[in-house]
Amino acid sequence: MPVGVHTSIAGGLALSVDRAVELACDSMQIFGRNPRIWGFSPVAPSEVSLFRKRREEAGIWPVVIHTAYLINLSSPDETNYRKSVDLFKNELTTAEELGADYLVTHLGSPHELGAGFAVRRIEEALAGVTAEGLGKKTTILFENTAGGGSSFGSDLAGLGALVERAAELGLSCGVCFDTCHAFAAGYPMRTYGEIKGLVKTIDGDVGLDKVKVIHLNDSKGDLGSNLDRHEHIGEGRIGLEAFRLFLSHPEIRDVPMILETPKKTPQDDPRNLRVVRGILEKSKKKK
Numbered sequence: 001m002p003v004g005v006h007t008s009i010a011g012g013l014a015l016s017v018d019r020a021v022e023l024a025c026d027s028m029q030i031f032g033r034n035p036r037i038w039g040f041s042p043v044a045p046s047e048v049s050l051f052r053k054r055r056e057e058a059g060i061w062p063v064v065i066h067t068a069y070l071i072n073l074s075s076p077d078e079t080n081y082r083k084s085v086d087l088f089k090n091e092l093t094t095a096e097e098l099g100a101d102y103l104v105t106h107l108g109s110p111h112e113l114g115a116g117f118a119v120r121r122i123e124e125a126l127a128g129v130t131a132e133g134l135g136k137k138t139t140i141l142f143e144n145t146a147g148g149g150s151s152f153g154s155d156l157a158g159l160g161a162l163v164e165r166a167a168e169l170g171l172s173c174g175v176c177f178d179t180c181h182a183f184a185a186g187y188p189m190r191t192y193g194e195i196k197g198l199v200k201t202i203d204g205d206v207g208l209d210k211v212k213v214i215h216l217n218d219s220k221g222d223l224g225s226n227l228d229r230h231e232h233i234g235e236g237r238i239g240l241e242a243f244r245l246f247l248s249h250p251e252i253r254d255v256p257m258i259l260e261t262p263k264k265t266p267q268d269d270p271r272n273l274r275v276v277r278g279i280l281e282k283s284k285k286k287k
């Protein structure tokens with residue numbers, strides 16, 4: 001049951017591993033680069049080897065890279081779409097160089113053109129990835145989003161269909177399930193029955209074997225609010241009991257977990273990790 005957090009790469013990529021080690025993380029997630037700018041420069045070979053070495057020494061698994069927020073693989077605007085696909089491929093190249101296990105991406109927004117258009121755009125992007133021989137060392141994971149507006153990817157069945165389509169293109173992809181986003185998108189998960197139903201839905205729509213990473217976040221917004229605002233575990237609208245039920249589920253507790261909870265003080269990450277580990281320890285004893 002690997003548990004870890006999203007750590008900062010400030011000062012150099014390898015420092016993100018040191019930060020994860022300090023928090024006794026088993027798994028970790030980073031941005032491969034500044035997630036808010038388009039500009040891309042390859043990572044220096046010395047930085048790549050330092051990252052790989054530190055990661056190896058730390059024994060961290062899995063290493064997850066999250067793509068830039070700017071990327072819109074569903075974009076109806078040709079220029080924006082091309083830029084997005086280029087940056088996505090560059091990020092995947094970096095992820096493979098660094099030896100990352102997974103590259104997590106959101107699927108963007110087709111604006112008024114709808115889900116069918118989004119799927120065609122994403123398929124074209126994925127075809128480009130396979131054509132360049134990418135996506136074999138690092139597995140691409142589609143993350144479910146909080147929904148709202150014209151964004152694509154809040155519906156688990158849509159993600160599942162895309163995973164299948166990718167397989168037809170010769171690309172083995174998976175899903176990253178974010179608890180806050182699912183709750184905000186309208187998936188109930190507060191009672192035992194609801195958690196049972198949720199896991200069944202995930203299995204039916206995506207397949208549990210395709211869920212490679214879980215983003216554990218409580219939610220500031222209510223069920224169906226479409227609000228992508230993360231909260232500390234147990235302190236949001238999902239609540240501690242729901243996390244206890246979810247993390248104790250036999251199909252869920254062994255999936256690698258990453259916390260993307262707020263970091264306002266240095267105590268925040270240790271506290272959230274303690275809460276999650278406490279639940280997992282108890283559920284293990286009961287097993």
Ligand SMILES: [Zn+2]
Pocket residue numbers: 143178215260
């Ligand atoms: Zn997430």
Ligand SMILES: [Zn+2]
Pocket residue numbers: 178180181228229230
């Ligand atoms: Zn989010």
